[in-house]
Amino acid sequence: CSAAQIANVSLWTRSPVAPDTRSMPRLPDVRLPERVSVTNSLPHEADIVLLVVPTQALRDTSLALEKNLPAHVPVITCCKGMEQGTFALPLEVLTQTMPDHPAAVLSGPNFAIEIAKGLPAAATLAASDLSFAQDLAKRLTTPTLRLYASNDPFGVQMAGAAKNVIAIGAGITVGAEMGENARAALITRSLAELGRLIETMGGQARTIYGLAGMGDLILTATGPGSRNYSLGIALGRGESLDSILAQRSTVSEGVLTAPTLQKLGKQHGIETPIINTITRLLSGEVTPERARDELLDRPPALE
């Protein structure tokens, strides 16, 4: 059956839902459908669970969920980041916290507000067992959200995490008024860099050209609705990272993912000049102008 036929959706959330308008602070102007019931208790039974919390909260949230949920229930992570300290991708976290649950990842160019409004979109549903991914994709596809199955969960997660870092870089080019050519060059060359990283670490290089890679990059490295991109714009204009973060109540995953990716690249001996530069920009080690000069000054290379 498709999600269009799923009768009951239970939304576990800490956020308040206005009883009269059924709207939430993070999704203003959207009325939750009547078939969505809102709860602040974790579920004891479900057909499928989607975990949508900031990556750094995934371990605690999934541990709490594991205590409640029977082992057969599939869990899908929608997180786009890497755990600080452990370098774990979301599915690795779930393998440790919910080892008896079949798990998958959902990722793609999907601003939550547009999905909630029922605007058309597509995404990738990935699991190492392709038939499991295909089954979940079929069950969660709706008339407005088309899901494609993939057997490269590693590549999909790396792409989803890394695109947030690149979106910050793209925002910086805009905030620092470097022009649209610079943003296009940064996005395009980042695809080569991320493809290298994914392939060397055991994923499929072509995943970077799919919805979770290029698709999400096109969205978040150009769309003002992206928190990572808008954070980059503010940084490029000269605001400090601390002051930008102090004004925000929701997560901008790229800030913590950048140094983690940089370390991973180094560990695996992979050249990641764009990720390294964005990491140094975030830590205040270089100015946008210096970063621009360093990237342009690199030795000649084949495309």
Ligand SMILES: NC(=O)C1=CN([C@@H]2O[C@H](COP(=O)(O)OP(=O)(O)OC[C@H]3O[C@@H](n4cnc5c(N)ncnc54)[C@H](O)[C@@H]3O)[C@@H](O)[C@H]2O)C=CC1
């Ligand atoms: N917002 C979007 O358009 C999309 C977000 N994502 C990804 O989904 C994940 C969550 O993103 P958002 O929902 O936008 O983030 P958010 O910052 O709005 O937080 C989501 C929910 O997690 C809860 N939360 C925050 N910290 C928590 C903690 N320590 N313990 C338990 N719950 C906690 C919040 O109360 C909120 O209800 C991120 O990895 C993001 O990259 C993926 C696709 C689209």
Ligand SMILES: O=C(CO)COP(=O)(O)O
């Ligand atoms: O991942 C997203 C859309 O696909 C959301 O991007 P931001 O976290 O940058 O807002």
